[in-house]
Amino acid sequence: MTEMNLRNALSKGLREALDTNENVFLMGEDIGMYGGPYAVTKGLFEDYGSEKIIDTPISESGFVGAGIGSSMIGMKPIIEIMTINFSLLAIDQIVNHAAKMHYMSDGQLSVPIIIRTVTGAGGRLAATHSQSFEGWYASVPGLKVVAPSNPSDALGLLRSSINDNNPIIFAEHSMLYGVTGDVPDQYYETPIGLPKIIEEGNDITIIAWSGMIPVAQEVSSKLKEKNLQTELIDLRTLNPIDFELIFNSVKKTNKVVILDEYWETGSFGAYISSVIQENCFDYLDAPIAVVNSLNIPMPYSAELEDEVIPNTKRVLMKINELLGL
Amino acid sequence: MDKQLAKKYLLEMLKIRQFEEACGRMYMQGKIKGFLHLYIGEEAIAVGSISELSEDDYIITHYRDHGHALARGMDPNKIMAELYGRVDGSSRGKAGSMHLFDSNLHFMGGHAIVGGHLPIAVGIALGLKKQKKNGLVVAYFGDGAVNEGEFHESMNLAALWELPIIFYLENNQYGMGTHVKRSSANPDMLYKFADLYGMPSTKIDGMDVLTVRDSAREAIDKIRKNNGPILIEAMTYRFRGHSMADPSVYRENEEVQQWQKEKDPIELFKQYCISNDLLNESDFKSVDNEVKEIIQECLNFADNSPLPDMSVAMDKIYNTN
Numbered sequence A: 001m002t003e004m005n006l007r008n009a010l011s012k013g014l015r016e017a018l019d020t021n022e023n024v025f026l027m028g029e030d031i032g033m034y035g036g037p038y039a040v041t042k043g044l045f046e047d048y049g050s051e052k053i054i055d056t057p058i059s060e061s062g063f064v065g066a067g068i069g070s071s072m073i074g075m076k077p078i079i080e081i082m083t084i085n086f087s088l089l090a091i092d093q094i095v096n097h098a099a100k101m102h103y104m105s106d107g108q109l110s111v112p113i114i115i116r117t118v119t120g121a122g123g124r125l126a127a128t129h130s131q132s133f134e135g136w137y138a139s140v141p142g143l144k145v146v147a148p149s150n151p152s153d154a155l156g157l158l159r160s161s162i163n164d165n166n167p168i169i170f171a172e173h174s175m176l177y178g179v180t181g182d183v184p185d186q187y188y189e190t191p192i193g194l195p196k197i198i199e200e201g202n203d204i205t206i207i208a209w210s211g212m213i214p215v216a217q218e219v220s221s222k223l224k225e226k227n228l229q230t231e232l233i234d235l236r237t238l239n240p241i242d243f244e245l246i247f248n249s250v251k252k253t254n255k256v257v258i259l260d261e262y263w264e265t266g267s268f269g270a271y272i273s274s275v276i277q278e279n280c281f282d283y284l285d286a287p288i289a290v291v292n293s294l295n296i297p298m299p300y301s302a303e304l305e306d307e308v309i310p311n312t313k314r315v316l317m318k319i320n321e322l323l324g325l
Numbered sequence B: 001m002d003k004q005l006a007k008k009y010l011l012e013m014l015k016i017r018q019f020e021e022a023c024g025r026m027y028m029q030g031k032i033k034g035f036l037h038l039y040i041g042e043e044a045i046a047v048g049s050i051s052e053l054s055e056d057d058y059i060i061t062h063y064r065d066h067g068h069a070l071a072r073g074m075d076p077n078k079i080m081a082e083l084y085g086r087v088d089g090s091s092r093g094k095a096g097s098m099h100l101f102d103s104n105l106h107f108m109g110g111h112a113i114v115g116g117h118l119p120i121a122v123g124i125a126l127g128l129k130k131q132k133k134n135g136l137v138v139a140y141f142g143d144g145a146v147n148e149g150e151f152h153e154s155m156n157l158a159a160l161w162e163l164p165i166i167f168y169l170e171n172n173q174y175g176m177g178t179h180v181k182r183s184s185a186n187p188d189m190l191y192k193f194a195d196l197y198g199m200p201s202t203k204i205d206g207m208d209v210l211t212v213r214d215s216a217r218e219a220i221d222k223i224r225k226n227n228g229p230i231l232i233e234a235m236t237y238r239f240r241g242h243s244m245a246d247p248s249v250y251r252e253n254e255e256v257q258q259w260q261k262e263k264d265p266i267e268l269f270k271q272y273c274i275s276n277d278l279l280n281e282s283d284f285k286s287v288d289n290e291v292k293e294i295i296q297e298c299l300n301f302a303d304n305s306p307l308p309d310m311s312v313a314m315d316k317i318y319n320t321n
Helices: A006-020 A044-048 A060-072 A086-098 A134-138 A151-162 A210-225 A244-253 A268-283 A302-308 A312-323 B003-028 B043-050 B066-071 B076-083 B117-130 B143-147 B149-160 B187-196 B209-226 B253-263 B265-275 B281-304
Strands: A002-005 A024-028 A053-055 A076-081 A114-119 A144-146 A168-173 A180-183 A196-199 A204-208 A230-234 A237-239 A256-263 A289-293 B058-061 B107-110 B137-142 B165-171 B201-205 B230-235
Touching: A002 A006, A006 A024, A006 A044, A006 A076, A006 A151, A006 A180, A024 A060, A044 A053, A060 A076, A060 A086, A060 B117, A060 B149, A076 A086, A086 A114, A086 B117, A114 A151, A134 A144, A134 A168, A134 A237, A134 A268, A144 A151, A151 A168, A151 A180, A168 A210, A196 A210, A204 A210, A204 A244, A210 A230, A210 A256, A210 A312, A230 A244, A244 A268, A256 A268, A256 A312, A268 A289, A289 A312, B003 B043, B003 B066, B003 B076, B003 B265, B003 B281, B043 B066, B043 B137, B043 B165, B043 B209, B043 B265, B058 B117, B066 B076, B066 B107, B076 B281, B107 B117, B117 B137, B117 B149, B117 B165, B137 B143, B143 B149, B143 B165, B143 B187, B149 B165, B149 B187, B165 B187, B165 B209, B187 B201, B187 B230, B201 B209, B209 B230, B209 B265
Parallel strands: A024 A053, A024 A076, A076 A114, A114 A168, A144 A168, A204 A230, A204 A256, A256 A289, B058 B107, B058 B137, B137 B165, B165 B230, B201 B230
Antiparallel strands: A002 A180, A144 A237, A196 A230
């Protein structure tokens, strides 16, 4: 095991891919000479050169489409979109083209690209730079969506993504790059689609992913003070999802809380909730609580932003209100 | 130009013409559904340019894609079965008229979002360059696409990265029902967009298959020698509506008739063949008969192909390899 932060785990995975797969190349805004807006690609330009590490113009649709096209003839591009907010400029390429190519060509063509992008709020960046669209992309058939919360999952999921022949949205939370953890020294992959129980407990199930994991952990420790044991599930992947693990947990605890950084209306968390209630209705002792960001554009001021994103206080209130705990 | 080649050009153009006419009839009979965009009037472009490509080259196009697919050699049976929504179609009935694919022929699709396939064309060219392969990419698009951001992003990337690609602008003068004069600020100079990206460009008569062929040949030679993209604007006209749903209220019948009378690419080529003693009326007759057989066969094939079941719909959503 080696302790490292999530940023370095990703960087290790990228270097590994560049070293072992001649079809891999990286492309994105300021990922090269500048060193990467979030420094994940720092040093790669110097080590691998401009053929492998391509700085692009600010043309999200253009370079995402270029990645798609190159992957259709055998390349393995790892595209970086600086933030998921800017992915809206490339959404035609992602939703209309990457996601549909394999289906519409009836398997003649594939789009094995990885789109790494930064999701989430918390950086005091206001309304246009603080959104969590990974749940949107997870609703599109043909796309896979991963959203790791710790270094070992980040590396393992990146490896799986590199070996996968489908378009993958790889959502990295801006507030998690510095999170540290143990990463196995031996090669491993983290399967796409498998949620993970990161804390075991019998009293309540909390489901979260990406930037909501630290909040969930804090909630869990607060509940422990009340002698309540939380089963905390990190989804890790939003599409596909193996629901069996979730159902089994619900059948054990009979109470569910879902944390989702997206707005309340149309949230992915609400979808998870509906799947659970359809499959585990008789096992539920209370309504499923879904805690989202407030339904407003993100305000800049730190004090306001902290209130808008789901926080421990608000989650505990909701648990108290709905579950009486 | 010899007799054999003249016959080939005529056959290819006539095949597209009669295929499209048959599509129109089958649409009226309810056998073809959805949006159907016919290439009638524009045949010289697909035939003249695609005949110059090698098998290493790639083609990607817009939703008016039957002509390019046929000119590339795609099986008319598979195309018609696809339009009928049948299981023997090129995508087993999952894609329809606007989305024909044949990866073996490097025919990388009809694409139905205006301009959306242009970044992908750039990517294929980028892939070819990275793999140090010989091929180039021809990307067809219409006058409507030049006002999309994706067109300009693609032009810039292709020029910046010196990619082997022909941006092939088929200017049929109408983006759906809107004339270029009502959509582009400088409608006669669309090919000049290339200047902004330091890219060579040319504007040609797209109704003359030989002009189309010669300009394609020149562009292909240039790209194979020097790399770097080129834009060709071919002036053309569609003799039918934008799609079968077209109310035809935005242009005068006289205008359509004049183009049909004076600039029909097939009639112009026949005249050329006669005046150069390449083909005569009896040759025309035999080509016509040959094409009629191809068309009848593809209609029979589509009629006899079974409907897909839901297992087809559920297949190939993800690549499971």
